[in-house]
Amino acid sequence: MANVKINLLINKPKYSAHIEESNSRIFTTGEVITEQKDFMRGHGTYLEDGFIKSSVVGVAKQINKLISVVPLKSKYVGEIGDVIVGRVTEISKKRWKIDTNSRLDSVLLISSINLPGGELRRRNAEDEQSMRKLLQEEDLLSAEVQNVYTDGSLSLHTRSLKYGKLSQGILISVSPSLIKRRKNHFHNLPCGISVIIGNNGYIWVAPIVNVEEQGGGFAQCLDPVSKGDRETIVRVKNCIQALSACYVMIYDTSIMYAYEESMKYDVKELLNQDTMYEVGFNAKQRILQLE
């Protein structure tokens, strides 16, 4: 008989003891942040009766005279230069529409990609018709934010060999606020796995492939992946989910810590809620010790 384990939200353990140490103050919707008039209102705030009030629940941030409230959980708000992982939802004239976990779908113009083999693009009807050969609906890709339009939607580009179509691996989606902004979002972990940590909360875990061999970033590598690699990929995926469940910031070090903590368990055991929280919490402790 199959052994089924059911996890109830009620039984979710609470690791809030160390949180009270942090002196960050939470503002809730409608709460007055400041009564002084000489401040500017930023994101997550609104002005009423001359007071700056919070419009979301989150942590207040002040840069000089600008006050903004960062919500705990929200859709991805793009910034130029961010690395993102996205999924093609639609192909229209000269552009791909891409789901990037933001409020509106992003666009990838055909003029902002490198054609395979470094070929130059001929501007004619043919290359618009052959767009589907490069990227189809439901394909995954990594890209960089080129521009943010006034309505908040993003324009992407893949003008580098590291960006392009993703072939074999696992996509994990976490809250964008958990992604730590770093210099590099492409990592080859010591365990022999590559991860792309998109700023938009989508994380791609895949076996390491040599970029130079691919040439152009739109070729798909469909070589069989060894069982050992696949197990490691799934373990990394479970570790990232454990970190996300414990609200630990996700970057290469935290993933490696969680990975090391998880080694004493089987891969499938990591799906168990208790194990998940233990792994996440241990990784968090190690990060705190590091600081």
Next chain:
Amino acid sequence: MVQDLLSAQGLRMDGRRHNELRQIQCKLGVLESELFTHKNRCDGSAYMLHGNTKVIASISGPKHPSKSSGKKDESFIFNVRVKFATFSKNGERQKVLKNSKKLGEIEINLKNIFKSVILVEKYEKSQLDLNIEVLQHDGGSEICTIVNTATLALIDAGICMKEYVCACTASLTNDGLALLDVSHLEEICGGPTLTIAALPRIGDHEQSVAFIELSQKFYLKDLNKIFDCCQLGCEKIRTILDEAIRGNAYEHVNSDLTSN
């Protein structure tokens, strides 16, 4: 004549005093699971138990408008869908009408209430879906619990709003005493019921009212009394919601989030 709702000792049928709410329990982020894929994932959810009424609300969006939503104008698309479970009333299985007038009315009311509170200009061209499931419902004033749950879900999803929206009901005894938070039993015993959805401000006694509904006629002189009672209830509910939200928020916040 209406049956007396208040005993000689000043207690109601379920043992509450005239100015006491029913028990409220709430939880945020209930439909959140690491195991959902990104397509069927919801962006915010909440569960509320208010007396014998149980409601789950979930938010999906703000997202790119789906093709089926049809409207391709500049403005913000806000869809509300309310569903009553077949077993929700009296524990008996009942046929649920999908497009009944009553449901339509609740949906329109909710739409108007929340469109007035959400900072709509931030969500131009996008779509927000609010789905509400009433698992168990106790009497006619279910809109009150629905509004409170929807507020929690919207906050959980990180939607920009001006204030919490809190809804509450009140009724009147034969002696002209206002009763807070009417239960189903009290409602069927008669007496007018006033439902309001208000935006209670902290430290400010004047509330903006987003929605008001009256079930029966009563004397104008009693209006102020009932209205004040409702407002008091809204303030009390706000405190309860605020506590739940802060409790949930402190769980999220780690020292990393502020440094980013």
